[in-house]
Amino acid sequence: MIHQPPVHFLGKTLTGQPVQKQVRKLKDLDNIFLDQAAFSAADMNRVVYEVFSYLPVDEGTEGGLFFGMTHLYPGTVGQEFYMTKGHFHTIENRAEYYWCVEGEGMLLMMDKHRNTWAEQMQPGSLHYIDGYTAHRVANTGGGILSFGACWPSDAGHDYATIVKNGFSRRLLSVEGKPALV
Numbered sequence: 001m002i003h004q005p006p007v008h009f010l011g012k013t014l015t016g017q018p019v020q021k022q023v024r025k026l027k028d029l030d031n032i033f034l035d036q037a038a039f040s041a042a043d044m045n046r047v048v049y050e051v052f053s054y055l056p057v058d059e060g061t062e063g064g065l066f067f068g069m070t071h072l073y074p075g076t077v078g079q080e081f082y083m084t085k086g087h088f089h090t091i092e093n094r095a096e097y098y099w100c101v102e103g104e105g106m107l108l109m110m111d112k113h114r115n116t117w118a119e120q121m122q123p124g125s126l127h128y129i130d131g132y133t134a135h136r137v138a139n140t141g142g143g144i145l146s147f148g149a150c151w152p153s154d155a156g157h158d159y160a161t162i163v164k165n166g167f168s169r170r171l172l173s174v175e176g177k178p179a180l181v
């Protein structure tokens with residue numbers, strides 16, 4: 001039998017069923033940004049990013065894969081660029097791919113020893129995120145940053161560790177340019 005795949009990936013858009021949409025607003029990013037005064041003064045309903053995911057198997061299935069597209073809007077909170085919450089995987093050894101489709105950004109990664117480094121994201125850049133490595137993306141450009149992701153369906157997201165301890169370095173906008181400090 002020949003089947004049409006249920007979901008199509010056109011440019012930076014996932015179409016078809018079932019695609020799950022998740023919206024993250026500033027109010028969902030409490031304790032992520034350094035400048036708490038700037039954060040508190042901002043509009044909490046501002047959308048920072050949207051994630052469209054294709055989850056063909058149940059969350060937690062061993063051996064399966066998930067696929068997602070994140071659209072991260074441009075903006076800053078204090079000296080920091082809009083960024084994703086960032087996470088380790090709950091099953092810590094699970095790896096992931098990110099790839100940039102549109103815009104400019106930085107992928108921050110941090111290992112279990114809290115060594116933090118960054119890779120530049122631009123259309124076409126492909127990023128392998130090894131296991132045991134926290135990952136977060138910042139939009140350093142003036143337009144939307146869109147990137148794809150593919151990760152194991154049993155990886156899970158551990159956000160709590162990052163909310164509690166953060167990354168060991170922060171990406172700041174210094175004279176308009178990204179600096180890892």
Ligand code: PA5
Nearest residue numbers: 051068070084085086087149151
């Ligand atoms: O699975 C991933 O790593 C991505 O799809 C992210 O979940 C997505 O980019 C949003 O980031 P976060 O989950 O850190 O909020």
Ligand code: NI
Nearest residue numbers: 087096135151
């Ligand atoms: Ni991940």
